[in-house]
């Protein structure tokens with residue numbers, strides 16, 4: 312069976328077109344320009360490229376956007392002060408601190424410092440708590456992107472056996488939680504989460520109607536671990552080498568070439584979940600702007 316390719320790049324394009332119109336309308340009818348700051352500490356090459364892509368997307372949509380670069384050795388106190396400044400800045404509706412942070416900074420303190428009403432990453436415990444009990448809130452961008460991809464690709468989630476590989480706070484735990492909720496149009500699944508303590512991973516993955524892999528290791532899911540007709544969402548972005556021209560060679564956590572022969576649908580890497588992460592950040596920033604302007608929105 313030749314798998315359908317679920318292109319995050321294409322779905323992102325559609326959503327960004329919709330957002331562009333919404334931003335225009337917010338500006339013209341309400342005098343509101345969504346404002347986003349992305350804070351980068353140090354110069355980790357992957358983080359630099361993600362933040363650059365976020366700024367480009369914000370610029371293309373007509374946001375007010377600020378790129379705030381800080382040195383690797385910024386103190387935790389100075390970073391917390393910077394967040395306080397943006398919490399109080401009325402032009403900024405969304406604050407994103409690119410992760411990971413250097414070891415001397417407590418990521419937890421940084422996330423807690425962001426005003427939950429500007430937490431467009433959806434990482435603050437106020438938003439995480441609301442998400443778990445199914446209240447309107449900022450959803451974390453990668454899990455949110457996965458829900459939208461499943462919805463727009465027409466994948467039947469209601470009643471499906473979903474297996475999530477990975478239990479990170481950014482992807483595994485939230486996506487598992489969202490898919491088990493009685494959410495429409497995408498939810499009401501039976502969800503299993505596999506992790507490094509799982510005894511027989513293949514036993515679980517072979518049962519999956521929908522398999523979401525966020526293991527953080529290249530090609531850990533192979534064709535013998537999936538059933539015919541599975542829908543595979545690959546969250547991994549692994550740099551496995553460089554081309555002679557110096558470009559990174561990427562692969563996912565799934566062995567795409569072999570698994571695509573058995574799957575009904577599969578996301579590629581690159582061009583799958585990654586672009587959706589950035590698009591859902593843009594969506595959250597538009598929702599944040601509406602929230603601060605007192606307009607109806609999806610996050611309150």
Ligand SMILES: Nc1nc2c(c(=O)[nH]1)N[C@@H](CN(C=O)c1ccc(C(=O)N[C@@H](CCC(=O)O)C(=O)O)cc1)CN2
Nearest residue numbers: 361408409410411432452548581582583584585586588
């Ligand atoms: N504050 C945050 N930090 C991090 C998050 C996050 O959601 N918020 N997630 C990841 C990294 N990430 C976003 O920041 C991210 C990862 C991958 C992509 C992406 O578009 N990938 C492309 C490949 C791009 C490349 O590396 O060449 C793809 O898959 O097609 C976007 C965003 C950790 N940190």
